[in-house]
Amino acid sequence: MILTRKHLPRRTFLKGIGAAVALPMLDAMAPALPSTSKKAPVRLSFVYVPNGIVMKDWTPKGEGKDFQFSRILKPLEPFREDLFILSGLDDHNGNALGDGPGDHARAGASFLTGVHPKKTAGADIQGGVSADQVAAQEIGSKTRLPSIELGCEDSRTVGNCDSGYSCAYTNSISWRTSTTPMPPEINPRLVFERLFGAEDFSLDPETRARRRQYRKSILDLVRQDTEKLVKKLGPTDRRKIDEYLSAVREIEKRIEKAEKENRELTPTIEKPAGIPVEFTDYAKLMYDLQVVAFQADLTRIGTLMIGREGSNRVYPEIGIPDPHHPLTHHRNNPDWIEKVARINCLHVELFAYFIEKLKCTQDGDGTLLDHSMIVYGSGLSDGNRHTHENLPILLVGRGDGSLKPGRHIVYKQGTPITNLYLTLLDRMGVQPEKIGDSTGELEHLTDL
Incomplete structure (x- = not known):
């Protein structure tokens, strides 16, 4: 031959x-x-949205494959067979646990670490190593950049940003060590x-x-x-x-x-x-940068914070001049709830843009979406009550065939979200003993 x-x-x-x-x-x-x-490499990405979600407009009706898309998730309906909606996952360490107020800081700091952050506004910050960085430390040497950390909102990393918690906690979901946050780059x-x-x-x-x-x-x-x-x-x-x-x-x-x-x-x-003036242009540009980084195999691990936790961004492009965070403390005011739901819808529409780009980008014997695992969610469910249980979580992509999406899965109460991360890292060939408060891998992601 x-x-x-x-x-x-x-x-x-x-x-x-x-x-x-x-x-x-x-x-x-x-x-x-x-x-x-x-084989094409598997990519892992985490997209974080702040201040919780209007859960009645997020949670789909039905379970398994027979579910109906909710109002907020409707933009993702074209990708029905490419995604999981995961209900029932908790971030226990986002709760006060005796430390009083500061739920936004704890939500951001514990979302990927599963560790309760130390309450301090000084230099003695302490949390845990985040799931993305556990993966980066294991496989990051295979690419030009071990990981990329992106954000769409400026914030300082020092000082008091939430009831005695350092701004480092609200500004970073990625932590290289328990004392070293990875602040997102916000300038395209x-x-x-x-x-x-x-x-x-x-x-x-x-x-x-x-x-x-x-x-x-x-x-x-x-x-x-x-x-x-x-x-x-x-x-x-x-x-x-x-x-x-x-x-x-x-x-x-x-x-x-x-x-x-x-x-x-x-x-x-x-x-x-x-930085584009319009938020929608800004978010799409940051998503596109992540797509080309994955496409060229410059990195296989990324995080994107759509906003820092406790974000006060306004959204005049959809007719909402009010700051986001105060709106989430709506005290059941229907007008305020509606505005928060519209912000949630916009965020998902932009996420759908990202998924469409991944699905349309050829990669080896499939597409980038086929070879990716994309987590979308927040460290708070109900922003009004600051609840860290039953988080709004999506998992999109097939992990090079290791995942079987197209379903709404409801897990039993008390299941740590870190169990999800442990499962995804295993699909990348990274097998830490634990991530934060994880208790084992999640079931039902690989079977129909």
Whole structure:
């Protein structure tokens, strides 16, 4: 047998001056003999929404495969066969446990750790290692970045943000160690540079901004390398390269547009360069950055905080000028409850955008969604009462065939949400003895 296919290493980069662009999985990266081809890696992502959910508009009717989508979850109906709705999971360590007020801080800090955070507004913060970082410590060396932590709302990480709890707790769901939170990056430009560029961050911001004005597109910097590579590829790989680089360039254009808009704002508005003015544009851009990071296998683990816990963001784009957090303390006022439900709906609509992108992106023998496990949820269920039981949780994706979605599963009272994380990490080949207060793996995710 004569094998003529040229083999590219999986970690092939397009290189130029000050830039290195990773590539998506190509046919040319698989060995010439199909029987020895490598499987696509499994990706893990956590999307966090703050301040709880209007649970009567979240919880679907029916269980198993015979469930009906609720009002808030309706945007996800096209992905019915790709998702689980998981009811009954608890975050016990988000409760006071003798520490009094501070439910928002505890919700954020314990959501991925399963550990009750120390009540302090000083430097002596202490929580637990989060599930994403447990995975990153095990498999992070296989990619350019062990993990990425993204956010859509600015917040300080020091000081008192919730009844004597440090802002580090409300601002970070990802913790590398019990005393080291991983604050999310909120500026799309800086995320882009971290993924694809080589900007010198030792320079002062003014000098970096001046250099950016004269800098070419990152794709222009690697154009020569791209042209040489494309000549060696087959038609299928050429199409994949074209689609991927087009997506990268589209993100560049949106960041540049946002920077231009921000320069035109009045000086009284302080906003880091690169952040779109409209929240919906902002969230979609951060989702897209995570998609291309997964597509190019720059990382396999990500977190995205749609807002910091206790968020006071306003949503004028859907006719809600009121701050989010105070609305959740509605005291059963129907007008306020309706506004919170509309915010919840918007968040799920944006999440559906992310899922659609993953489902439409080819990856090895399937799609990114086939090879991903995406958790969406909050550390609070009822924001009015600050409850940490029966959390609103979604799990989307198939984990490369290890999950059997398309169902609403109701777990018995007292089941720790960390049992879910233990199960997902096992599907990635990461097998910690425990995560926080976990008691074992979840049942029913792999059987029909």
